[in-house]
Amino acid sequence: MSAEQVKGLINSSAIAPVRVGILGFGGLGQAAAKVIAPKREMVWVAAADQKGYAYNAEGLDPDACIATYQSLGSLGYLEPSGILSNRSIQDLIGQASVDGYFLALPNLPNTFMASVVRQFIQSGWRGVLVDALKRTSAVEQMLALKDELQNAGITYMAGCGATPGLLTAAAAIAAQSYAEVHSVKITFGVGIANWEAYRATIREDIGHLPGYDVERARAMSDAEVEALLDETNGILTLENMEHADDVMLELAGICSRDRVTVGGVVDTRNPKKPLSTNVQVTGRTFEGKISTHTFTLGDETSMAANVCGPAFGYLKAGASLHRRGIYGLFTAAEVMPQFVQ
């Protein structure tokens, strides 16, 4: 079989580009817009922030959107397709023809994303939703909506960023060599040139520190965040984090949640990663040998690349499921992401 014939096999299943929306337009949403822009199989048609939204069925321009958001504070000011609204998500859902949304919203408070998903369910919209949630409790709120999502005709992909997401999927693959999985240990290194580009993400990280929670982190002023980072020389060291990798691997039947640990080091003043992000999966083979598989991310890959790439890969996989009439909730450990061209 020639490469041409294989291409024929691929093309025979070719379908119209997936029309994609992005909810949230901070650092993650903006990166997502850049990731999706060059893709042939997807067209980015919609995005919303707190104060407005932009919708263009022909496709939005990332540079114009980012410039408008950064200079004026909302996509609602975008000419000609921006609309200012204080119920931007609800308005966008009602107006736009979108096959799938990436929920790039900061989940503050911890119930915010679930409330957004309830808006989708109540609106009668059908399609694919993808989140890059991190906390176990946040993903559990989505699990509780499983039947409602199924009945609403929504295919929901949970925990589909970097971790949980990329690394959880790698762990699910690695587990296949073992009769029993003893531990899954995720250790991440993140380097960011300056924390202000990822204010919401850094606040979520601070919420994991001893003595903090998400509410307290959210209530901190920028000056207070600065002061905290000054004390640690810009480094945040996080251990035994509440990360949904645990419940996702438990749900996939791979191991109980207490065998999954997540920790890492975030450098908020240096784009170089303080350590190589990796997941180690230790188990016992059928012959009784104990061993460890390791999946290590290249240091040059940014958090944005490792979150947004998988998110759209799972969105494509979710769109395949949705076309087959398969609705409900799936996690990154259950479904193989599809590569978006």
Next chain:
Amino acid sequence: MSAEQVKGLINSSAIAPVRVGILGFGGLGQAAAKVIAPKREMVWVAAADQKGYAYNAEGLDPDACIATYQSLGSLGYLEPSGILSNRSIQDLIGQASVDGYFLALPNLPNTFMASVVRQFIQSGWRGVLVDALKRTSAVEQMLALKDELQNAGITYMAGCGATPGLLTAAAAIAAQSYAEVHSVKITFGVGIANWEAYRATIREDIGHLPGYDVERARAMSDAEVEALLDETNGILTLENMEHADDVMLELAGICSRDRVTVGGVVDTRNPKKPLSTNVQVTGRTFEGKISTHTFTLGDETSMAANVCGPAFGYLKAGASLHRRGIYGLFTAAEVMPQFVQ
């Protein structure tokens, strides 16, 4: 949500154990029997070799089967459920109630496995078939049967061993971080205590050496294999091997086949691996950075563990697809394997 509640979510989708058959009972088939024996979600009911088969709806005992095969040369001698037959596969398909088969057959000649699959199609049997084929040309013969498999109600999982299989799936996950994948480089190390336990596998490896092909390797006497291995001190060094990882990653849209290379070192006289098996995925992120993700297998995991674990993980995933009425052909790069408990 408590661990108990999550368990409820898992159990609510619980189904009867998958009834599994194994075709081929050499080193790989015997290892597969040991891998599956302790699983609650699968029951091993059938196996066939060249001269006979064994079928027991209540389950077969791996130790008894292996002892019979090793002492008498065929499962057909197993008491009381063995049957001697010179058309063992055809007879087994017709007689046994099996949900899915693992095709652990040596693919010699290179068209043998495809001919077996045609027997399944012609028999009217419906279920899941899983192979651990290695050669591109062998997997391409299966791709050509895609429509026939679909029409026959068979869900066929191709290339679901270690490589292709486990490492191809890891590469498909790793690719998600990149806008473009530049190379996928698979390097394996295999150590086996003595080559005689894996005669067919070693002959397939010899077929990859310069100056050899599968037919010539197949025609070699044991003494000739011994003589060849004496020359190399038992080491086989393989480069640019014809491995189906290439067509599988191309089919998944991840990169063209020429960007995928497979090589390795096999030590036929030492169970210790001569190097750690790994896959390196190099690509360009959306920001233009070049980087490499690496997935490395623990040295203590055997070829048998890394082939049979994934094979049954894909068989479970294939059974889920089959229950949903999804038939046809899928590769290890397209479907997430499910962990078998």
